[in-house]
Amino acid sequence: MEQIAGNAPALRRSVNRGAGLFWAGICGVILDSTVQNNYFRFMARPKEFDRDAALAKALQVFWAKGYEGASTGDLLKGMKIGRQSMYDTFGDKQALYLECLHCYHKLDNKNFFDHLGDNPSPLEVLHGFLAIFTRRSEVENAMGCMSINAITAYGQTKPEVKALALNTADRVEAMLARLIEAAQKTGELDNSVDADVASRFVYAALQGLTVRAQAGASRGELADVADFTIKALKAMR
């Protein structure tokens, strides 16, 4: 046990580095909460920073600058931690990026459900999604969606990015399909509409709106597209 305790940073490092996303995620939790805090006999010096807070800061930097655009220096400055702390707790730059991307998807997912609330009109909820860019600041719109930024930049070169995108697409489209089916139940949408096809259509519209917003389209233009999309859905039968 002493042996393990003595090697804990190296162990965590190798786990985070070698095994990629899965272990970085799973083991991060195990090591941080169970092993690191309860298992080792010697507690020694505790971390001076909050892992999640640092991750959130890194996410901001990566989102704003992209993977290659964000130097380790930028990240360290944004996260307000030392070099070695970053490498010990997150593995390396790529592992940190992928963990940020995961984190972003989770946040995105959460926002999705937060928006749902208890709105009795599924179609209104849908419109709320599409019109989100009319409520965001120009800076926020210009940052776009980290997931899309990742795919357009590293979808070809980083397999993990592509895999994550495929996974996300399935999940989002399933949620949109449920929303559309709900709208059919309330009578807002015609029953002849194929919910799966319509969900793909809405997802594409959402991605398109994101890009249009990022490219500098005005609030009015973005609102036009959101409104038109909902109107078109309602007209279908």
Place this chain on the structure above:
Amino acid sequence: MEQIAGNAPALRRSVNRGAGLFWAGICGVILDSTVQNNYFRFMARPKEFDRDAALAKALQVFWAKGYEGASTGDLLKGMKIGRQSMYDTFGDKQALYLECLHCYHKLDNKNFFDHLGDNPSPLEVLHGFLAIFTRRSEVENAMGCMSINAITAYGQTKPEVKALALNTADRVEAMLARLIEAAQKTGELDNSVDADVASRFVYAALQGLTVRAQAGASRGELADVADFTIKALKAMR
């Protein structure tokens, strides 16, 4: 004149480097065709490569790898020219990238009109645009649209990229609006549809489809979205 002739490479270099996109585009033509070939007294050694061909090759490299992902070595290898030749004829890496982006937009524009042909159904032409991803190879789809890749990666940091995107959006939306008006004249679309709004909708759908294709959506899914979009347009009144 001797003075000018002696400084021609340096002149061209400074023009390309300092003044950005406008002069890179305008002066590139002037210097290559007028000054370089007709004006100077001493012709000296002519270039061994075709400027446009080299540019087209650079475009491929930038498109596939992105700005930061493409090293000068990659570019030189792709363009099959020497280091100094590249810097003399294109300025620097950034100027080369921006010129490639310009070139890409021109090509895109050309493809747009090529597709028009003499098809008597404007709506069919529109469907042809949206369904383009069902005809492309997986590799082509994975490369996405260089313009979108540029905006999502460098829209915030390179003002020229954003300016170009805004310009392109206006142009493309205007073309789409004309197409939609034509479809109204043939009776394919209802006259109550606002052509400007609808053109923004179609443009967003096009961008969304591009991203979906790049993220690995299947041909079937992409076809679904394209078909649904056209059906939705037809249902509007």
Place this chain on the structure above:
DNA sequence: TCAATTTTGGATTAATCAGTCCAAAACCCA
């Protein structure tokens, strides 16, 4: 053929990059 000029590509440079090393500081348990 020769002077004038440009292209060309290999050598070079200075900066920056991600990542490692190490000693000192910090902390817990006994």
Place this chain on the structure above:
DNA sequence: TGGGTTTTGGACTGATTAATCCAAAATTGA
């Protein structure tokens, strides 16, 4: 208080980057 262990941050490393320099090769007009 002191032994055991971890965190921390600055110094360091080797690789890679965009860009420059320079001399040799190539070409034209005279």
